[in-house]
Amino acid sequence: MDCMIAVHLEAGAVSIRDKAAPERAAGFALLKTRVAGICNTDLELQRGYYGFLGTPGHEFVADVVEADNSALVGRRVVGEINLACGRCEFCAIGLGRHCLNWTVLGIVKHAGAFAEFFTLPEANLHVVPGGISDEEAVFVEPLAAACEILDQVEIPRAEQVAVLGPGKLGSLIAQVLRAHGANVTVFSRNMAKPRAAYRFVVDATGSAEGLKEAIAMARPRGTVVMKSTVHGDVPVDTAAVIVNEISLIGSRCGRFEPALELLKSRQVDVRSLLHAEFPLGEAAQAFAEAAKPGVLKILFRF
Amino acid sequence: MDCMIAVHLEAGAVSIRDKAAPERAAGFALLKTRVAGICNTDLELQRGYYGFLGTPGHEFVADVVEADNSALVGRRVVGEINLACGRCEFCAIGLGRHCLNWTVLGIVKHAGAFAEFFTLPEANLHVVPGGISDEEAVFVEPLAAACEILDQVEIPRAEQVAVLGPGKLGSLIAQVLRAHGANVTVFSRNMAKPRAAYRFVVDATGSAEGLKEAIAMARPRGTVVMKSTVHGDVPVDTAAVIVNEISLIGSRCGRFEPALELLKSRQVDVRSLLHAEFPLGEAAQAFAEAAKPGVLKILFRF
Numbered sequence: 074m075d076c077m078i079a080v081h082l083e084a085g086a087v088s089i090r091d092k093a094a095p096e097r098a099a100g101f102a103l104l105k106t107r108v109a110g111i112c113n114t115d116l117e118l119q120r121g122y123y124g125f126l127g128t129p130g131h132e133f134v135a136d137v138v139e140a141d142n143s144a145l146v147g148r149r150v151v152g153e154i155n156l157a158c159g160r161c162e163f164c165a166i167g168l169g170r171h172c173l174n175w176t177v178l179g180i181v182k183h184a185g186a187f188a189e190f191f192t193l194p195e196a197n198l199h200v201v202p203g204g205i206s207d208e209e210a211v212f213v214e215p216l217a218a219a220c221e222i223l224d225q226v227e228i229p230r231a232e233q234v235a236v237l238g239p240g241k242l243g244s245l246i247a248q249v250l251r252a253h254g255a256n257v258t259v260f261s262r263n264m265a266k267p268r269a270a271y272r273f274v275v276d277a278t279g280s281a282e283g284l285k286e287a288i289a290m291a292r293p294r295g296t297v298v299m300k301s302t303v304h305g306d307v308p309v310d311t312a313a314v315i316v317n318e319i320s321l322i323g324s325r326c327g328r329f330e331p332a333l334e335l336l337k338s339r340q341v342d343v344r345s346l347l348h349a350e351f352p353l354g355e356a357a358q359a360f361a362e363a364a365k366p367g368v369l370k371i372l373f374r375f
Numbered sequence: 376m377d378c379m380i381a382v383h384l385e386a387g388a389v390s391i392r393d394k395a396a397p398e399r400a401a402g403f404a405l406l407k408t409r410v411a412g413i414c415n416t417d418l419e420l421q422r423g424y425y426g427f428l429g430t431p432g433h434e435f436v437a438d439v440v441e442a443d444n445s446a447l448v449g450r451r452v453v454g455e456i457n458l459a460c461g462r463c464e465f466c467a468i469g470l471g472r473h474c475l476n477w478t479v480l481g482i483v484k485h486a487g488a489f490a491e492f493f494t495l496p497e498a499n500l501h502v503v504p505g506g507i508s509d510e511e512a513v514f515v516e517p518l519a520a521a522c523e524i525l526d527q528v529e530i531p532r533a534e535q536v537a538v539l540g541p542g543k544l545g546s547l548i549a550q551v552l553r554a555h556g557a558n559v560t561v562f563s564r565n566m567a568k569p570r571a572a573y574r575f576v577v578d579a580t581g582s583a584e585g586l587k588e589a590i591a592m593a594r595p596r597g598t599v600v601m602k603s604t605v606h607g608d609v610p611v612d613t614a615a616v617i618v619n620e621i622s623l624i625g626s627r628c629g630r631f632e633p634a635l636e637l638l639k640s641r642q643v644d645v646r647s648l649l650h651a652e653f654p655l656g657e658a659a660q661a662f663a664e665a666a667k668p669g670v671l672k673i674l675f676r677f
Contacts, residue, residue, distance in 0.1 A: 171595030293473030
């Protein structure tokens with residue numbers, strides 16, 4: 074059995090372990106990591122979200138080492154992180170991301186990409202076009218999550234949109250909505266926030282207070298897109314939601330195609346979001362750095 | 376100046392006072408109350424919701440005593456409770472119910488119908504067809520609030536829908552959705568609630584816990600309609616909303632036309648929701664009775 078080094082997360086502690094390299098099942102590709110990014114969700118996993126134990130990591134660029142489909146072998150890929158069973162009613166209608174038996178790379182019951190090797194279904198993989206560097210391609214997963222908003226909500230071009238949260242995801246969302254044609258204002262924590270002013274507000278604060286602020290900024294019959302996954306219950310002024318008939322739309326991962334297209338056509342710039350690179354062996358330092366306020370994307374370089 | 380008796384709500388106490396009868400402004404009708412109903416919102420007002428002080432009452436049937444439009448005088452009417460300014464941008468696009476300068480009969484800055492006389496804009500009034508009794512017509516306002524769901528959310532006929540809350544509003548919602556063709560199950564507090572089972576869930580519990588239960592019952596990409604106006608913040612598991620990409624739709628008042636049509640065509644039965652009648656002079660007892668668990672509609676008969 075081959076060995077590899079991998080990040081291990083247990084009871085809030087980040088360590089490096091020697092683990093057995095995974096073996097691929099039929100339909101799965103064995104992947105060798107090139108670059109992986111630390112997401113806020115990884116920091117939430119460290120804090121106990123999902124009761125996580127094991128190897129995290131779901132933002133990656135990797136080379137295909139083994140696969141059923143020989144055309145994939147040797148290619149540089151990114152991959153959708155939700156593993157669908159292919160058999161349940163949601164899979165049957167093309168909503169594999171909501172599969173009833175789902176697992177999620179590096180989040181729910183499937184070892185992640187903060188390791189030399191990991192596996193994913195071949196159906197999840199997207200070959201990265203040559204013009205997109207590793208440092209750009211590693212943003213495809215969060216960029217797809219930003220693009221998901223446009224798959225869920227119809228935002229007219231030239232519409233005024235407020236994005237709360239100037240962090241990594243907020244910045245990607247602002248860029249995606251601007252590429253769509255919207256007139257986006259990004260609000261940081263301390264900026265004055267106009268009340269009942271926007272038809273569309275996106276909460277990407279990553280904080281429990283963001284949703285309440287977003288609701289207060291939405292106009293009657295307005296839409297608040299919820300992008301802040303926060304551990305535990307969040308206080309919501311439901312009377313305001315009801316009286317103003319606001320729609321709150323939970324929004325998660327998205328399709329990779331529009332994200333790859335935005336990178337390829339250079340309609341978004343992700344390089345400005347890069348903060349620092351670490352080798353995998355310094356994972357504990359990398360997690361600590363990623364958790365500091367104002368720090369943007371931290372990458373592991375393999 | 377003419378005098379009248381009216382309910383007065385102040386610091387949680389319900390009393391009866393002699394007040395000056397209101398004078399109607401241009402465009403307003405002077406109304407003489409026939410029957411009025413106590414709504415859960417009235418009980419919330421008593422608890423301090425909106426910092427209310429004055430005469431509540433927004434569910435009514437009344438006779439038009441004076442009006443600019445002489446065709447209205449002497450007619451038996453019900454009326455939409457939101458007073459729109461007619462000049463702001465929401466009024467301009469026909470969303471007077473979201474008027475920026477709104478007042479609300481018996482709720483926000485406009486004296487209500489728990490009085491011998493009150494006023495409303497003539498544009499808010501709907502003449503009650505002869506086949507509908509006072510005891511039925513007094514349900515038009517909450518019935519319209521139930522109908523509002525179908526104006527906001529497209530529910531396929533024969534769809535399974537869960538309604539949480541077996542009270543007055545929950546019962547009206549269930550009847551409206553059944554008349555629409557949906558397959559409705561009403562859940563009371565102690566019933567077992569299947570998880571992730573429904574594409575549409577309506578929270579009409581009137582309690583802070585209802586929304587959380589509704590979210591847990593909704594399927595991925597499902598819709599939760601929020602009908603429980605609760606004072607203060609409500610804890611919400613936003614991570615579940617985001618991971619399952621659930622839409623939470625705040626829903627308030629509705630148009631009166633579909634409600635009157637449902638009553639006229641006998642597609643809903645509101646008589647079973649009547650609990651007791653009181654004279655206005657026994658308002659304190661009526662409020663106390665309405666607040667008891669399991670009590671349905673309490674009416675004031677003038």
